[in-house]
Amino acid sequence: MSLRFVLDPDLTPELRERIVSLWTDVSNAGGAVGFVPPVTPDDVRTLADPMFAGVTDGPDRLLLGYADDRLVAALVFTDNRFHLKTHWCVLKRVMVHPDTQGKGYGLALMREAERLGRDLGLAALHVTVRDGLGLTDFYRRLGYREIGRLPGALRVAPGDDRDEVLMWLDLTPAAGVGTPV
Numbered sequence: 001m002s003l004r005f006v007l008d009p010d011l012t013p014e015l016r017e018r019i020v021s022l023w024t025d026v027s028n029a030g031g032a033v034g035f036v037p038p039v040t041p042d043d044v045r046t047l048a049d050p051m052f053a054g055v056t057d058g059p060d061r062l063l064l065g066y067a068d069d070r071l072v073a074a075l076v077f078t079d080n081r082f083h084l085k086t087h088w089c090v091l092k093r094v095m096v097h098p099d100t101q102g103k104g105y106g107l108a109l110m111r112e113a114e115r116l117g118r119d120l121g122l123a124a125l126h127v128t129v130r131d132g133l134g135l136t137d138f139y140r141r142l143g144y145r146e147i148g149r150l151p152g153a154l155r156v157a158p159g160d161d162r163d164e165v166l167m168w169l170d171l172t173p174a175a176g177v178g179t180p181v
Helices: 013-028 041-056 105-119 135-141
Strands: 004-007 061-067 070-078 088-096 124-130 145-157 160-170
Touching (some): 004 105, 013 041, 013 070, 013 088, 041 070, 105 124, 124 135, 135 145
Parallel strands (some): 088 124
Antiparallel strands (some): 004 061, 061 070, 124 160, 145 160
């Protein structure tokens, strides 16, 4: 089953709750989207509400992925909010529902983000990754390269500090398209 993507959806109260539910499920399954389990929808709203404001008020953009009518994937194109960095953006809150893992939805989501980035005239996409979850390998297969890391920047539990890995995908024509998976 392929995904249907929607860029910049109307963030109705119902859709906001569906996004919070997805985010909660991803977080509680161990997904690295700003939390460490266990979390509740109220916990997630502490980050979701400012994210929604950045999308509705601009300049951020929200990309959602649907399997039939079910919301199963999401990410945010986050503007750098600095005039010397308008040619690239950060992808944040990259998530795929845990019960759909292994169906290629993460790959489809990231390929759509890459396509949209090019369509939007961006020169690059940046994503940060919590080390220790195997995510750097996923992004490398998509053509991202590690450009640095902040050692121990993420404290997921007392005595469990993880590196924050900085990944970069060059979208300029000379760089070509991301590496096939």
